[in-house]
Amino acid sequence: AQRVTQPEKLLSVFKGAPVELKCNYSYSGSPELFWYVQYSRQRLQLLLRHISRESIKGFTADLNKGETSFHLKKPFAQEEDSAMYYCALLKVPGNQFYFGTGTSLTVIP
Amino acid sequence: DGGITQSPKYLFRKEGQNVTLSCEQNLNHDAMYWYRQDPGQGLRLIYYSQIVNDFQKGDIAEGYSVSREKKESFPLTVTSAQKNPTAFYLCASRRQGADNEKLFFGSGTQLSVL
Numbered sequence: 001a002q003r004v005t006q007p008e009k010l011l012s013v014f015k016g017a018p019v020e021l022k023c024n025y026s027y028s029g030s031p032e033l034f035w036y037v038q039y040s041r042q043r044l045q046l047l048l049r050h051i052s053r054e055s056i057k058g059f060t061a062d063l064n065k066g067e068t069s070f071h072l073k074k075p076f077a078q079e080e081d082s083a084m085y086y087c088a089l090l091k092v093p094g095n096q097f098y099f100g101t102g103t104s105l106t107v108i109p
Numbered sequence: 110d111g112g113i114t115q116s117p118k119y120l121f122r123k124e125g126q127n128v129t130l131s132c133e134q135n136l137n138h139d140a141m142y143w144y145r146q147d148p149g150q151g152l153r154l155i156y157y158s159q160i161v162n163d164f165q166k167g168d169i170a171e172g173y174s175v176s177r178e179k180k181e182s183f184p185l186t187v188t189s190a191q192k193n194p195t196a197f198y199l200c201a202s203r204r205q206g207a208d209n210e211k212l213f214f215g216s217g218t219q220l221s222v223l
Binding site: 006009032034036043044045046049051086088090094095096097098099100101102 | 140142144149150151152153154157159165167199201203210211212214215216
């Protein structure tokens with residue numbers, strides 16, 4: 001079975017501090033992983049995907065197949081980063097997206 | 110604020126009643142999804158459809174039904190068999206192709222039981 005685990009429901013950091021949101025997955029195939037974000041009163045939207053190896057809004061995420069992890073990191077948190085973050089896995093074939101339970105990040109001014 | 114539209118924003122269901130949640134997209138996306146969002150449980154997949162007239166069950170399909178008669182529309186019916194329907198429901202769509210990983214979400218429907 002495919003499963004995505006986000007162990008932290010709530011995470012608070014001070015502005016300017018580093019932040020890491022954890023995501024672990026279990027999947028028998030080759031995973032495609034994503035981070036989605038939901039800002040207050042906005043729709044859930046894609047933040048980044050592992051195959052692009054990109055940095056979006058200062059966030060990066062590296063796929064570690066040995067540890068089956070896809071943690072989201074940012075070296076210096078900003079207040080506007082406060083949001084709900086979901087890690088997601090795409091099952092191929094089948095095109096099913098599986099989401100974790102989410103982590104609510106609060107950046108304290 | 111176009112793209113994918115869910116209606117109504119709030120919906121109330123009486124005992125034994127079936128209710129239908131609407132999801133419409135004008136993005137010409139092939140795939141559409143329904144998720145249920147409960148506090149502390151994240152998003153759980155109810156049904157998804159990759160093409161018109163075809164759909165598959167997700168992890169929690171019991172008590173729900175869908176149809177995909179048009180590419181633009183993927184309505185979800187919450188039947189009386191769903192014993193705990195109170196939740197926030199999200200619809201999403203995705204284009205097949207080079208950029209096919211990206212899900213576009215609607216703004217959601219909050220369903221409550223009277």
